[in-house]
Amino acid sequence: MAGVYRVDLRRPLDPCLAVYGAYWNRGVACNPAAVYAKARELVPHIRGVWVVSSRHRDRMPPGVPYVIEGSRAYWRTMATATYLVNNSSFPGGFTKRPGQIYLQTHHGTPLKTMGLDQLPYPALTNGVSFERIVAHTDQWDFSLSANPHSTETWDRVYPSSYEQLTYGYPRNDVLCTATPELTGRIRAELGIAPGSTVLLYAPTHRDYRKGFVPRLDPERLTRALGPGWVLLVRAHYFYGRSAGTVPGGRVVDVTGHPCVEELCLAADALITDYSSLMFDYACLDRPVITYAPDWDAYRAARGTYVDLLSGRPGDTPGAVATTEDELCEVLRSGAWTSPEADALRAAFRSRFCPWDDGHAAERVVRRVFPVPSN
Template sequence: LGLHRTFRALLRAAALRRRAAGAATGVLRALRAVLLQAHYRVQLCLPVRADRAVFAAYWGRGYGCSPGALEAAFREVAPHIRTAWIARPEHRDTVPAGVRRLTPGTAAYWTALARSKYLVNNVNFDRRLVKRPAQVFVQTQHGTPLKHMGLDLQEHPAAARGMDFAELLRNTAKWDYVLSGNRHTTLTWERVYPGRYTTLEYGLPRNDVFQRATPADVARLRAALGVPEGAVALLYAPTHRDHRRTQQPPLDLERLLCRLGPRFVVLARAHCFHDGPLDSAAPLTGEGGGRVIDVSGHPSVEELCLASDALITDYSSLMFDYANLDRPIVLLTDDWAAYEAVRGVYFDVRECPPGAVVHSADELADLLSGEHWRGADSARLRAAFRERFCPWDDGRAAERVVRHVVLGQRDEASGLPPVVPPGRRRPAPSRAATAHGRSRLATVPQPAGPQTVTESR
């Protein structure tokens, strides 16, 4: 109808409405933040509850890692302590039934932080946390350090982008206990995270499940992931590269599987810093489909370790945990020089590896096509590695931590469980070893129809 002025007026009105709505939302958010902090300050004036503990892991990503193992141990060993778990809404389903769920940024969340006696995390809580004298902060960390961490990152600006080292020291001052899985970890943490905390050399609670799981548990986990009976499942878990803009790994998994044959499948696990999948992986079913299974979104890396028959990684600290299973480990170190220069490492893992070391994808395929990767030489390397880096991971680390921190049991005379030496432990066996032995491996069903693999992938 030629009503251009009316049309322009409506456009301006719509834009004004959007700006007004945005401003109102911003004001409401600011007001809510002020009210929540006022609520927190009031809670800080109230007594600490000695029968409360609050847990979190990986910035609210869900239940798991060492804090998850400790939460379960709290309920078993110290049932008088009421536990709560902090998880973002999309991860609330990972929290077990019977454990109180807390959403970050709510009034209940701030109340728990202000009044719970025990605070347990594998990273740090909100920087606005006020650590009260009556509270006990247990910092579990999340692995054995190969790459440089903490204050050592001051020498590696590419890896330390955005890191506030003054804030790091303020957070460290809040810790009362730090968990360690070996002497290397103890000496490293006490240097790069200086503080007045006590180091508990009891092992890593998240690794307890490796000694406690049964063959039936392993079979159940493999079935849930869709791994066919008799398949050799390789867990591929590369670490994060600070020097790369994209984290797509150079290893072509489909091409690797094409060379290895139908008895192998790959469980592809992206680093927790990445939101997307590691590779274009289709779910595997018994009737057919791809043999690369994307498990990046699986909530428990410990369950993935149990479901696999071997680990392929590069410089990930997962190798130190996986060694507890006494299953083959292969290191792909094709970009070691770049990783060492950008991130920094505490020792050259190629000189004391947990298994075979390869330098390219072709070497990896050649190795896995034979038997050396799971032979006697690899077993000897793995045993030495386990003796050095897994001295206390005997399945009772979480229990020892709870008995020390909550019940005051500091030694074996007061009730602390003794450590079982690595040679006497019996970790959960892999499914391939249990069902078929190490030299007899079944064939994985081939996908229906012809299959081609593009060399350029």
């Protein structure tokens, strides 16, 4: 395959070909998906092709072109596409050619240390090569930033000569523009009864643990809250497509749901620990509850940029709990919707969502692709 790839590298670039990837080839998702959709609208002459691993090919929506990572078609696509869009990295180590344009969208606002800031935490970086991080960064032409905090962080931890696109996250456009009708349809598709109070529990992974070990008993929580409450449980994608919860009842396992933005729209509030989803969910101006039972361990293991438990405006997004009993009390007492929680959320949104206005994807496409003038 290497010899054939070298031949393909001598072929001319296709000015009408773009290749997309997300979450290490898990399918159509995140910022690349929003850019792809907007590019089909604004530059329909540019054909978009997705990279997907063979074990995730069933995730591909009907009619969306794709190539399997490592295949002959993959290497030819990587050799000849003019535009490269990814929120992580393309597999296999490709050669970026002169004339190729690489947009790195990233996939979250950084709470934990990233890039070169991980150097003090070598035991938990799974053997990551910092030399490869720098080499990968040198391939980027554009780095997308969700907010000023991200811009400052990317500049430091991924040092190179790319252009920062301070546009906000395209994946959040739908959170800014969704109608009540769309939200109602999503809730109906999830089987949520009208009038229910819906909580989305979305914990992140721990670098110092293996597998999904939730620090919350979903069944116990919903029993304590009583009728009318529904808990959507979404495990981190590192752990597969199931959170391992018992199906049925008022606890719904949505780990395998293809679109986390739809889950955000369905939820009246987000419960999370250290997931970057909190920064995106804040666009909705709905309550964010920090449930942090192992904050000290998490912070010591990986390092963080934001002190979620400080109670400072701009750092803490809303109500805080460190035990299951505290979380239950936050919900039953109404502390999650109190004026104090609202004020914290407003400051958090001001810091982390200043560019989210529903038009980020359009800004990205108009900067990266040759959009015809009207």
